[in-house]
Amino acid sequence: VSAPIFTADELAQVKAYVNPLYARLACNIAFDFLLSFLLLRFGVRPLYALCERAAGRISAGSGRVRRVPVVRVVLRALERLWGGEGWGAALLFALLVYALVEVINLPITYYFGFVHEHRFGLSNQTAWAFWRDTLKAFVMVATALGLLAFGLFGLVRRTRKWWWLLGIAASAAMLVSSALDPYRSRLYYDQTPLAEGALRGRLTALLDRAHVEFRDIVVEKTSQDSNRVQAYFAGQGPTRTIVLNDALLRAMSDDEVVAVVAHEAGHVQEPRWPNRLASVAALFGFLFVIDRLFRRGAERRWFGVSSPADIRLLPLVSFTFFVLRLALMPASSALSRERERAADRYAIALTQDRATFARMLTKAAHIDRMDPDPPRWVVLLASSHPPIAERIAAAEAK
Numbered sequence: 001v002s003a004p005i006f007t008a009d010e011l012a013q014v015k016a017y018v019n020p021l022y023a024r025l026a027c028n029i030a031f032d033f034l035l036s037f038l039l040l041r042f043g044v045r046p047l048y049a050l051c052e053r054a055a056g057r058i059s060a061g062s063g064r065v066r067r068v069p070v071v072r073v074v075l076r077a078l079e080r081l082w083g084g085e086g087w088g089a090a091l092l093f094a095l096l097v098y099a100l101v102e103v104i105n106l107p108i109t110y111y112f113g114f115v116h117e118h119r120f121g122l123s124n125q126t127a128w129a130f131w132r133d134t135l136k137a138f139v140m141v142a143t144a145l146g147l148l149a150f151g152l153f154g155l156v157r158r159t160r161k162w163w164w165l166l167g168i169a170a171s172a173a174m175l176v177s178s179a180l181d182p183y184r185s186r187l188y189y190d191q192t193p194l195a196e197g198a199l200r201g202r203l204t205a206l207l208d209r210a211h212v213e214f215r216d217i218v219v220e221k222t223s224q225d226s227n228r229v230q231a232y233f234a235g236q237g238p239t240r241t242i243v244l245n246d247a248l249l250r251a252m253s254d255d256e257v258v259a260v261v262a263h264e265a266g267h268v269q270e271p272r273w274p275n276r277l278a279s280v281a282a283l284f285g286f287l288f289v290i291d292r293l294f295r296r297g298a299e300r301r302w303f304g305v306s307s308p309a310d311i312r313l314l315p316l317v318s319f320t321f322f323v324l325r326l327a328l329m330p331a332s333s334a335l336s337r338e339r340e341r342a343a344d345r346y347a348i349a350l351t352q353d354r355a356t357f358a359r360m361l362t363k364a365a366h367i368d369r370m371d372p373d374p375p376r377w378v379v380l381l382a383s384s385h386p387p388i389a390e391r392i393a394a395a396e397a398k
């Protein structure tokens with residue numbers, strides 16, 4: 001029998017950290033249902049009326065700006081893309097609903113994203129940096145959502161085959177976006193190439209043995225915000241970047257960093273097509289359901305709409321997405337745990353060093369305050385990784 005991962009005191013600390021997170025998971029699900037229900041039942045009509053009035057007022061009050069040639073061209077293009085009037089109110093509605101939900105959730109976001117992380121020594125972020133990143137994420141998501149709502153409803157207004165067209169476009173975008181991954185993380189953190197030296201040499205040799213093509217090994221400077229250790233591969237083939245955070249390099253020995261990268265190399269070996277096909281199937285399934293809901297909504301005049309292409313049906317899209325994602329979560333997290341087990345086995349086979357792999361996991365468990373035995377429902381519902389105690393035991397088992 002090997003030594004326990006934590007002493008009794010350490011374990012009490014870990015439990016004090018994770019138990020509120022479990023409570024949050026359960027409450028979040030219940031709260032999201034309630035919020036969606038209230039929004040659909042009582043919010044859609046008055047919020048849309050508000051947006052229509054605001055759009056009318058903005059349009060009336062901006063006569064001079066609208067005559068500026070560049071603005072005129074952009075406005076005309078938007079109107080043509082949308083296929084008529086009313087895009088302003090639609091866009092405002094999409095943004096307002098998103099902003100409202102975010103603001104209602106803000107106290108919880110702040111508590112768990114900042115207060116709780118600080119209390120347990122996991123975050124080094126200043127309050128200013130926290131709010132800056134929160135705002136940055138909000139602006140990015142709001143922009144993406146605005147474009148998506150505009151594109152989605154603009155397309156529904158035009159053709160009954162919208163969901164086929166959108167499914168094909170979104171599937172293509174999914175494939176391209178994973179190649180663009182390396183550029184996304186740089187929006188938040190500085191990355192610099194890992195210095196030439198023994199570690200870089202060993203990692204290059206390891207990746208070579210694993211037949212993993214890559215562009216560079218970089219160090220991501222996250223320690224000003226967080227003490228968590230992290231490594232991931234971003235991108236694919238020629239764009240693949242091996243990303244190690246500075247906290248990892250500080251906390252782990254070279255042997256342990258090699259073990260971490262060996263695990264990530266294990267993920268590269270996964271067959272990618274079953275995953276992609278499952279994502280594409282889920283996407284088409286989702287769009288099909290949305291199409292049926294839109295038509296039924298128009299027939300029955302839900303929220304006062306008379307056409308399937310009415311933006312007032314947007315909150316129904318979010319709600320459907322939420323329900324389907326929740327329904328698929330146990331299966332997708334089970335598949336993820338299976339992939340993590342396989343990556344652990346692969347890493348141990350590649351490095352031939354069980355002891356270092358187990359030590360690396362133990363260190364990570366301490367730094368990131370991982371629960372060695374989370375409640376069964378948490379694992380089954382939402383855990384992307386097997387419990388850390390299980391992974392360590394598997395690494396140590398001959």
Ligand SMILES: [Zn+2]
Pocket residue numbers: 263264267340343
């Ligand atoms: Zn993994």
